[in-house]
Amino acid sequence: MAIPVGATGAAGTQAVDRAAALLVSILESGQPPTFGDLQSSSGLAKSTLSRLLSSLERHGLVHRSDEGAVRPGPVITRFAHSDRSHDSLIELSRPHLQRLSDATGETINLAILVGDEVEQIAQVDCRFLIGNVNWVGQRLPTHCTALGKVFLAGGAPMPHGPLDRRTARTLTTVSRLADDIKVTARRGWALADSELEPGLVAIAAPVRASSGSVIAALSITGPSSRLTPARIREFARLLVAAAHEISTAMGYLPKNGKAGAA
Amino acid sequence: MAIPVGATGAAGTQAVDRAAALLVSILESGQPPTFGDLQSSSGLAKSTLSRLLSSLERHGLVHRSDEGAVRPGPVITRFAHSDRSHDSLIELSRPHLQRLSDATGETINLAILVGDEVEQIAQVDCRFLIGNVNWVGQRLPTHCTALGKVFLAGGAPMPHGPLDRRTARTLTTVSRLADDIKVTARRGWALADSELEPGLVAIAAPVRASSGSVIAALSITGPSSRLTPARIREFARLLVAAAHEISTAMGYLPKNGKAGAA
DNA sequence: ACTTGTGTTCCATATCGTGGAACATTTTCG
DNA sequence: CGAAAATGTTCCACGATATGGAACACAAGT
Known part of the structure; x- marks a missing residue:
């Protein structure tokens, strides 16, 4: 039978x-x-x-x-228009965050754009003593965070007026920020080195929906002592790959168009 | 049995x-x-x-x-993070748009915020000869449209720099716009009278998700010859009621918190 | 180690879902 | 305008399929 x-x-x-x-x-x-x-x-x-x-x-x-x-x-x-829809995005992403954390040992964050700020919605902590506390729920500006730059590179409206100077290295003019965004867009990942807080380095990559629009950003954060240029390059590869896997799970098709149907 | x-x-x-x-x-x-x-x-x-x-x-x-x-x-x-989720919002709203159109005879539009612009996603045409063509798909700035003001009043980031002067009545300074937004927020609906195009009047009201955030805006548009102050007041009531009905269908609960569960 | 709590697998039973055909409606075309 | 085709719903007798109790597997608490 x-x-x-x-x-x-x-x-x-x-x-x-x-x-x-x-x-x-x-x-x-x-x-x-x-x-x-x-x-x-x-x-x-x-x-x-x-x-x-x-x-x-x-x-x-x-x-x-x-x-x-x-x-x-x-x-x-x-459901699609409720906040809860983010929960399921988190759930879908968590294994990837975890894997990235295991591979790098650093803090991993997932964030979405809320208005003109970036809000962290999930985090996996680093395994070192020197690490950041829980950032979930916190909102940060776009111009001085790797997560924010990812959204800007993805088409979010550029911030206006004088850009808040968080550190000596914060990009505080729109034109310098625009240059950085261009680099980010071309490279596929964003870097913020001591631009939010001295000694704090972060890299981030976009998570895309099936339409290709950036719906979230994935980041690796750590102290500059650990995130050296060489490490950054290595981690960026892992980061982009992980973000890409989540995008794929969301129905984004790498090269050509169209999402899977029945 | x-x-x-x-x-x-x-x-x-x-x-x-x-x-x-x-x-x-x-x-x-x-x-x-x-x-x-x-x-x-x-x-x-x-x-x-x-x-x-x-x-x-x-x-x-x-x-x-x-x-x-x-x-x-x-x-x-x-699905929740795909563009298609807007289709079902349109579908859910259409009967309300139609009813509003029947009651007013004017053009009805539904719009969402995309970046810092407003995009019309659904329309029911007016029954007069003098009316606007199809605006679906078109994107417009927030500062000179009723639809846009609704989003601004709902917490969307204010536009920056010099505001594009579309007509003599366009609000071109951030402070004057901010005043208008305050009025809009308090009143519950937005008005744009000849601010986008001379003689073109529009009113708009917010559609809210269960969380209370503004996910769309509903508008009535027509020539100033028909949309007189008296009519505007009358239509605004209908408009707000219709927008509210859609919000309710989306799970928004008028006064207190919480959306329906099983 | 024993107990309690939670979820999965098994299995005989009869309930519930199945698909063909008839029926109802709308659309197409002569 | 009327006949024919297309599309979807309701009906019904049959038997395949879902059901729930009990046994089982596993984890957590005591």
């Missing part, structure tokens, strides 16, 4: 599996599929498909517009 | 209904529920719950962290 194709140890869930697969294909398809699209892509009987969709719709997980397009429903929409 | 509680004409979908309800409660609960939480809130047998969760997890719709917390899965996370 040969188990069907690739039945990975799952049984007793036919209906739910089908409904789940349906929902996934609706969430991942670029264009909202129609009933017909789903019918042919899933291979389900009309009646079955109709029943499953009705159930999903009844629970607000999908919505059928007048023209017959099947879209993510209000429950999904609400 | 007596249909169970509130069985709204649905049958033949027990398993899917249960799984869907499960997913909804995971998406809507403030704190990620544990297996136990779900067990008691759903009343399902352990074995059933385990099977359903496994199925959802297998499809990437939920994710179980090490500590046993059940969270939205990668598929949901990807």
